[in-house]
Amino acid sequence: MKKLFIHKPFFRLLSPLFSGTLVYLLILLINNSVADLNENFFGQELYVCIGLAYLIQEYVRFSIVIFKRIARPSSFVYRIALQIVSTLMINIVLVSLAMHVYFTKVLLYSLNSRELLIFNSIFSVIALIYILLYVSHQFLFKINTEKLEKEEWARQEIEEDFVEFKRDINPMLLFESLEAILAIMKEDPDKAELVTDRFALVYRYFLSRKKDELVPVKEEVEILEELIQLLSELPYRKVSLGKVELGNTLTVPGSMLQLLELIMRTTIPSKNKSLVVDIKESENEIIFKYIHEEKINKNLNINDLKFLSKEFSYYASQPIQILHEEDFKTIHLPKLTLA
Structure with a gap:
């Protein structure tokens, strides 16, 4: 429960494939019609989106690790707000820089503001989803930890009550006294009655004084x-x-x-x-x-x-x-x- 699934290698390897493909589909649907998907689905832009998804998700995962180790600010709400703002700002810088390099160096034309807004919006949502996964995991872990602590406290309390009850009953003395009474009863019934009275007096004191x-x-x-x-x-x-x-x-x-x-x-x-x-x-x-x-x-x-x-x-x-x-x-x- 402590380790979030986004840190696992299998998820880190496969997740960007699906998220990058999803980003590419969204961009195709924004810029083209549904009928054009078959013609334009497999292309260079698909691999660019997948590569950018790897970059963004690894960066967000790294920022989660860094902020988890930072003790300040002490308030959990302020730390999450700072993490969201800083992560999204750096995310926009990374996406803008990557898109600028791709459009100017590979496609050989400048990137317009509309396309930049689309890429930044979609990848910012992906980064925000990662942060929300982390926050929800933290809350869930905190709730489960509190429940386990309460269960452990209840278990210890029950064990302590049982030990205290066992000590009050004192089963060893109880059985040894009963055995002695049975043995004495066969030889001297009057003495057995006297021992029984002492036994009852001692145990009455143990049990009646329990609440004092x-x-x-x-x-x-x-x-x-x-x-x-x-x-x-x-x-x-x-x-x-x-x-x-x-x-x-x-x-x-x-x-x-x-x-x-x-x-x-x-x-x-x-x-x-x-x-x-x-x-x-x-x-x-x-x-x-x-x-x-x-x-x-x-x-x-x-x-x-x-x-x-x-x-x-x-x-x-x-x-x-x-x-x-x-x-x-x-x-x-x-x-x-x-x-």
């Missing part, structure tokens, strides 16, 4: 404790909260829950040792700190927190940070407040 922009961090910690109890039934490293020192601050709904789940899934499973996560608050941050024992093929890095970074970027300029020390790993979330 920010939630109190203490409310998030309450659900976090329920999630830890639910995760204890899964075959991962057991997680527990250590020191929790938080004030009256806000956070993105589900951010602390998703972060704790990532920590659990990237830690080596152990039946005997629990993973203790401390949560404390500094002046501008909420800090998760734990002794890391991460899996060989899966460690927690900043790429795993892209979705959280995007959500926090709406409310804070400070980015999420992960600091990996020899024994400890700390994750710094921006502390959010309402101005």
Whole structure:
């Protein structure tokens, strides 16, 4: 779509044959009658018209390329107006010069104003048609580009909505919890009912808080404790909260829950040792700190927190940070407040 068909070699080779022949027919019809066409059709003037058509069309194509690369004037309308005027003026000069040389050097008589007007009028129309083709192609390309951009934007929006929906549903945690409930139900129905209540509470929070922009961090910690109890039934490293020192601050709904789940899934499973996560608050941050024992093929890095970074970027300029020390790993979330 970017390349106009007038620049293609096949069109450049064949188009002047037809346009030159058409010009010659028009001139014959102006100067003669229809009955004289059979006698005067094939002649030297036909090849002159075809040759002049090659000259004019190549010149107009060259002017289109030049004006496409010129940045000034910045207005598209002014640039097209300047292109039309300058192209037609140079086109008239080229046609007049070519006709003068042909009539004086080949036919050996001077060119009259009527014949010059006919040639200039017809070839100016051809040049104008070429420019209009270019302008229409530019408008069509612009419209199609805008449509493609809108479609791409809509596709990305749908994909983002789907990813966000999938993250809210958390299918991995969903199926693992249901499987754990089914396994516990066969051994201890009362415990299975308790696990089901925790499972329902966590998912109710995920789905009900989806439309909230920010939630109190203490409310998030309450659900976090329920999630830890639910995760204890899964075959991962057991997680527990250590020191929790938080004030009256806000956070993105589900951010602390998703972060704790990532920590659990990237830690080596152990039946005997629990993973203790401390949560404390500094002046501008909420800090998760734990002794890391991460899996060989899966460690927690900043790429795993892209979705959280995007959500926090709406409310804070400070980015999420992960600091990996020899024994400890700390994750710094921006502390959010309402101005």
